[in-house]
Amino acid sequence: MQVKPYIKRSIAGLLLLTLTLTMFPLSALAEKYSMSYIYFGTPSKYVEAVNQTQDSLDMISPSYFDLNKDGSLLLSPALDPSFIAEMHRRGIKVVPFLSNHWDREVGKQAMRNKDRLIKQIADAVKKYNLDGVNVDIENLTTAERDVHTEFVRKLKKALPADKEVSVAVAANPHGWKTGWHGSYDYKALADACDYLIMMTYDQSYRGGPAGPVASLSFVEKSIQEGLKDIPKHKLVMGIPTFGRYWNEDGSIKGDAIQHSRIDSLVKQYGGQFSYDKKSESAKATFTIKKGDPVPTIHDKKLTPGTYTVWYDNDRSIKAKLSLVSKYDLKGAGVWSLNEDSGDLWNNYRSWLNGVPYLDTVGHWAEQSISILQDKGWMTGLKPNYFAPNAALTRAQAASILVRVNGLNGNPANSGGKQQYWDVPAQHWAADAIKIASQAGLVSGMPDGSFAPNRAVTREEIAVMINRLVKQSSLKTSNSAVKTFNDVTSSRWSYGAIMELTKKGIISGYKDGTFRPTKQVTRAEMASMLHAAFK
Secondary structure, eight states: OOOOHHHHHOOOOOOOSSSOOOOOOGGGGSOOEEEEEEOSSOGGGHHHHHHTTTTOOSEEEESOEEEOTTSOEEEOTTOOHHHHHHHHHTTOEEOOEEEOTTOHHHHHHHHHTHHHHHHHHHHHHHHTTOOEEEEEOOSOOGGGHHHHHHHHHHHHHHSOTTSEEEEEEEOOTTOOOSTGGGGOOHHHHHHHSSEEEEEOOOSSOTTSOSOOSSOHHHHHHHHHHHTTTSOGGGEEEEEEOEEEEEETTSSOEEEEEEHHHHHHHHHHTTOEEEEETTTTEEEEEEEEOTTSOOOEETTEEOOSEEEEEEEOOHHHHHHHHHHHHHTTOSEEEEEEETTSOGGGGGSHHHHHHSOOOTTOTTOTTHHHHHHHHHHTSOOOSBTTBOOTTSBOBHHHHHHHHHHHTTOOSOOOOOTTOOSSTTOOTTSTTHHHHHHHHHTTSOOOOTTSOOOTTSBOBHHHHHHHHHHHHHHOOOOOOOOOOOOOTTOOTTSTTHHHHHHHHHTTSOOOOTTSOOOTTSBOBHHHHHHHHHHHTO
């Protein structure tokens, strides 16, 4: 997944408010393949770089295999047997990438002498106990298209069956057949190797106009085009951990910048962050004034001026990773470790393997929401959006309680009589409300209504969850007894509030109140259920 040399150097779920919901395929929830290249940084610190990924990787691809001018194998001084052994101890494959670093003539020489190169690679894989090789030969032409495929095919045959061969290929959303994009025969390469890693970035590039490194539409169109020839189980989507920046005077156009540098630069120079919803990309601007200390990025010293940076943050990366599930791809690959912001990995594995919500990144209830989604108890109001701060309706609450309690099937026969006058049979939650009522989890209003679309209050949800806890076989823990100055013993919900407070499932506010009639949000519901059934 090499970028150009100037870069390297420089079901279940909550029934919804609507009758229909686009669901992700269940097969997409299987564990997805996760890999990252590593190019920058000191090899002696590679283990530390892997540590920060929080066990998110199945494979690491270091820059161990370079090429001499004649196309023969050049082993990098970064090759470290102790690192390989440590990764194997952790169950992580080490598959170095073979790179010509965008040098077309070196790549051509490698293809002309492919048999010699294949033997050298096979010998190195065996000698250093590596797990295969990733072929990252870039900037060839259509003239080398077939020989490149033949090289990969022969390389696969030359390695033992338990060693993998993968190929980094250009993203090609427009289906170009010429230029370096045309040097990759997607179908033939997919047949010849274990999988392809698509470099779904560089939509905007060095020397070009300012714009996203990889907008969501660019990535999705690239995947759609690739899947015409590549089996989905053989396609790994690329994630960039670099941004690109432009100076307003035109002296810098799209040079690369590490994600790890962006926050500090914007804060240092009093810049601003923004988010472009159309492209699902992050953006930042900062101004270096005359007399300010000037930073160096990839060996380039910046000059005073105003800079615009396009990059990916947690939100945009989460959006991209959702495509892995949507199209049931093999997984995702990161370019590259040591460029990323450290907090990328806090939720990376769950984003890669789950149904992501773009509006829960950094939300105080993100973990609870993710866990409940995994359990099939709650899901979003529409694809990619959970609406954590939206009020939870009584109909939604009833549906969730049915899911949590495992009450499946149809409600008991009640002679066709409508239980609540405002819940007709065609209501989206009619069955769930009837089941929850029959189970004693919810109840209606004195006038015979259920008020399905009214927001549920804190005391109502306390009563509902308390009933659920009593019916459940799951155990809860006890906390210190606490009282609230706005919930007296005469209040209808008093008992339930006290019991759940004692169990540590709900809590009040700092001023000593409980605010029983306050509306409950969807995030609060997720948090309470998470606390109830940890």
